[in-house]
Amino acid sequence: MNPATSPSAAPVDPTATAAWGELEAHNIELTGSLREWFDADPRRAETFTHDAADLRVDLSKNLVTPRTRELLLQLAQEVGVEARRDAMFAGAHVNTTEDRAVLHTALRRPSGASPALEVDGQQIDADVQETLQRVYDFARSVRSGEWTGVTGKRIETVVNIGIGGSDLGPVMVYEALKPLAQDGLSARFLSNIDPTDAYETTRDLDPETTLVIVASKTFTTLETLTNARLVRQWLLTGLREQAGLTAEQEEEAVAKHFVAVSTALDEVEAFGIDPRNAFGFWNWVGGRYSVDSAIGTVLATVLGPEVFEELLAGFHAMDEHFAAAPAAQNVPLLMGLLNVWNVNFLEAETHAVLPYSQYLHRFPAYLQQLTMESNGKSVRWDGSLATTETGEVFWGEPGTNGQHAFYQLIHQGTRIVPADFIAFASPNHALADGEQDVHELFLANFFAQTKALAFGKTAEEVRAEGTEGPLVAAREFSGDRPTTSIMAPALTPSVLGQLIALYEHITFVQGVVWGINSFDQWGVELGKQLAKGLAGAVAGDEEAIAAEDASTAGLIRYYREHRRD
Ligand code: F6P
Helix, strand or coil: CCCCCCCCCCCCCHHHCHHHHHHHHHHHHCCCCHHHHHHHCCCHHHHCEEEECCEEEECCCCCCCHHHHHHHHHHHHHHCHHHHHHHHHHCCCCECCCCECCCHHHHHCCCCCCCCCEECCEEHHHHHHHHHHHHHHHHHHHHHCCCECCCCCECCEEEEECCHHHCHHHHHHHHHHHHHCCCCCEEEEECCCCHHHHHHHHCCCCHHHEEEEEECCCCCCHHHHHHHHHHHHHHHHHHHHHHCCCHHHHHHHHHHHEEEEECCHHHHHHHCCCHHHEEECCCCCCHHHCCCCHHHHHHHHHCCHHHHHHHHHHHHHHHHHHHHCCHHHCHHHHHHHHHHHHHHHCCCCEEEEEECCHHHCCHHHHHHHHHHHHHCCCECCCCCECCCCCCCEEECCCCCHHHHCCHHHHHHCCCCCCEEEEEECCCCCCCEECCEEHHHHHHHHHHHHHHHHHHCECHHHHHHCCCCCCHHHHCCECCCCCEEEEEECCCCHHHHHHHHHHHHHHHHHHHHHHCCCCCCCHHHHHHHHHHHHCHHHHCCCHHHHHCCCHHHHHHHHHHHHHCCC
């Protein structure tokens, strides 16, 4: 970024760039198919395959030619992606609407990184390391049994109470790395304000061996504070009933069973949690970018500080790649630009992420917040309207389950659904079915799907198998359905960190091209405000109900008539 340009100066309109016009013309002129492109260019796979840290990323089955890539890179140049990336890493206030730096990348800088990062007068590295060490000390004391519950029993379950970024990242990483949890220690996650969630999370837990982490960036989130109060009540009642806890011991019980993670330590104290048992982070970490901050305390505790360190190292490896790899080999940049191509030129409305790893079953849900809360915007960072379509809908499920559910539409539907396929060379658990290595069977599906999507099956090929008549068309596959294949040696903590950082940076690249601030989330505010305002009506205040629109009033009346406890 030109140092004279402030981060909130009007973004370059991508549709007004020379590259955009050329991409439009190129899209019209583009002929051929993936079959033809692969046949014509024996080096196509190589040309479009890149390494980023431990990830091998094959982009060759996307609907692009080397010319498309050249133009997309030109677009990135014209809108200033690299300059804004550098500004973000350096601590410029690229979160314009909240006037904040965006420094999740600083959370994973290694200890002793040089030169030290100072932003807005804060010694960022020193503060990050200090908090990390406090989190690790706490985690070690729980893991060793030194930290016990109020009755002296060892902690067996850590319940993380949080929602959005204070939940999705921790759950996803815990599920992905579950085999690394310490024996006798496990995590649970409570997020929804549906009372069922609090009930189900606690109903078979022993309060004497349960530790609660209340995780909330703001510490004002209705769901999290309500759940924290419910669990505090459950804990104190349980301890009274089964261990004879007295009223005088309640404060000590809360201190031994409740810790907090937040940027608002005053709110933590107001809630009744001892600030000495609280781990902070900073406003320059967005909620959906916070799993690598103290929000990961549950992970450091259950999986261990060493695992958390390895996770952070993975994030950092991808940050370094994004910051330094030349544009033509920069994987987050290329994948972000491909998404722009798919959305703005090929008119894709959604994007599937399909991990061939059962342990990554929460990865698509995690990515939904990361991508859609970041890029689901219609105005640009200077307040002007977006000039083109922005954030696509992200979704997905692990393969092979998805194959037997929704892949039909990806293969033969009328819509284009770009998809990322993710797989690992080594299984977490190698099992054999007789002579058959089951991981190989699993991977054969991974390889087969992208092949089928790219190259399809022609009518001639269908007929050659003996099919005739109208069935031929039903069994034909058009091919040319774009996919990216991401492989890594194994699902290790480092590789997981690399994958998360990869998608963070892809999201950033798309945001910059579209000129939107990927780091605010004003769109979630209205619903929150209205929910508060409806409390009286929901509780039965007839005047308040009558003041509502007819639909809302009708629904509330239905609730009032049918509620049974
Ligand atoms: O409602 C949206 C949101 O603000 C997310 O961005 C955030 O991750 C989530 O709520 C939870 O917020 P907090 O961590 O402050 O409780």
